[in-house]
Amino acid sequence: MGDRLILGIETSCDETACAVVRGTDVLSSVLASQTDMHARFGGVVPEVAARAHIEAIRPMVHMALRKAGVHSDEIDAIAATQGPGLVGSLMVGFSFAKALAWGLGAPFIGIDHMEGHLFAPRLENPDYHPPAVILLASGGHSQLVHMKDWGDYEILGGTIDDAAGEAFDKLARFMGLGYPGGPAIDTTSDGGDPKSIRFPRALPDRPFDFSFSGLKTSVVNHLQKAKAAEELPPIADVAASVQEAIVDVLVTKTFNAVNETGVKVVAAGGGVLANRRLRVALEERAADAGVELCVPSPALCTDNGAMIAAAADFRLDNGATSSWYDDVDPGLRLG
Numbered sequence: 471m472g473d474r475l476i477l478g479i480e481t482s483c484d485e486t487a488c489a490v491v492r493g494t495d496v497l498s499s500v501l502a503s504q505t506d507m508h509a510r511f512g513g514v515v516p517e518v519a520a521r522a523h524i525e526a527i528r529p530m531v532h533m534a535l536r537k538a539g540v541h542s543d544e545i546d547a548i549a550a551t552q553g554p555g556l557v558g559s560l561m562v563g564f565s566f567a568k569a570l571a572w573g574l575g576a577p578f579i580g581i582d583h584m585e586g587h588l589f590a591p592r593l594e595n596p597d598y599h600p601p602a603v604i605l606l607a608s609g610g611h612s613q614l615v616h617m618k619d620w621g622d623y624e625i626l627g628g629t630i631d632d633a634a635g636e637a638f639d640k641l642a643r644f645m646g647l648g649y650p651g652g653p654a655i656d657t658t659s660d661g662g663d664p665k666s667i668r669f670p671r672a673l674p675d676r677p678f679d680f681s682f683s684g685l686k687t688s689v690v691n692h693l694q695k696a697k698a699a700e701e702l703p704p705i706a707d708v709a710a711s712v713q714e715a716i717v718d719v720l721v722t723k724t725f726n727a728v729n730e731t732g733v734k735v736v737a738a739g740g741g742v743l744a745n746r747r748l749r750v751a752l753e754e755r756a757a758d759a760g761v762e763l764c765v766p767s768p769a770l771c772t773d774n775g776a777m778i779a780a781a782a783d784f785r786l787d788n789g790a791t792s793s794w795y796d797d798v799d800p801g802l803r804l805g
């Protein structure tokens with residue numbers, strides 16, 4: 471890991487996030503969230519997101535530098551998310567980072583957003599090292615990755631339809647819990663009985679793959695029948711049961727991968743890892759299996775600039791930089 475001071479910029483979706491990182495020291499990590507802007511639409515509106523990034527990017531970069539107590543001249547490299555994500559959102563952070571790097575004469579590097587999530591545990595967990603199995607679960611992606619070495623990824627499986635976060639968001643919308651759905655279901659589950667309704671766990675025969683669209687249908691059918699019978703269950707019980715169904719599948723498949731690969735380190739990242747029940751369930755399974763679990767604190771699980779800087783540090787150590795001609799890639803895929 472380098473001793474360089476890196477400015478990391480993340481604008482792939484609806485957070486304008488910037489951080490200054492040196493090695494594993496996060497000197498500052500700030501973000502402007504657009505959640506309130508998108509809430510009334512029930513999801514992220516790409517054009518609204520891009521415009522909001524344009525307004526927020528300069529103040530956020532300034533705030534990150536000020537909080538870190540660093541002048542822009544001292545920055546050794548600038549990193550920005552290159553993809554995957556929303557094209558208009560990505561372009562704002564990527565172009566800003568490129569222009570700033572050009573102006574400062576600093577190296578510039580584009581980073582895969584999912585590799586950012588993969589590197590986030592490195593900022594807080596000294597025991598995080600390959601070989602490891604990593605569960606990545608966010609609003610746009612759900613994957614199980616076997617990291618054989620730093621930067622050497624085998625994708626073991628992933629979702630065949632909705633991402634885990636997307637499932638939380640869609641189910642919360644149907645249940646009238648608002649947006650974003652993950653945190654809404656997480657808090658609504660408090661005091662609910664997770665065993666009260668047994669929703670289906672999909673794809674039992676595909677050990678590393680996920681599917682969440684059937685769960686959505688099952689919840690809709692269950693609630694419509696209950697409503698017709700005028701026997702609607704308490705919302706906390708429904709939320710806890712929905713959460714349990716998603717968590718159970720994520721944890722089971724993660725540990726299928728641990729058994730298959732024989733690794734002794736499990737890590738996880740992405741916004742869904744902010745879920746309290748998922749964090750506890752992973753801890754329990756890791757303790758049973760006797761493996762090291764590396765899950766960053768919730769603020770480093772959801773989108774942030776520090777993870778982009780952490781991945782950039784690794785890439786720069788290996789001599790990689792981006793060309794001034796490189797562009798964003800909304801369809802970028804890990805590995």
Ligand code: KG4
Pocket residue numbers: 483607608609610611634635636638639650651652653656740741742743744745746771772773
């Ligand atoms: O990684 P992330 O911040 O952005 C993407 O790259 O997509 O993940 C956002 C997703 C959303 O779907 C959101 O509902 C979910 O993470 N999420 C949660 C929780 N906090 C955020 N899901 C479940 N429980 C939470 N507490």
Ligand code: ZN
Pocket residue numbers: 583587608609740741772773
């Ligand atoms: Zn993300």
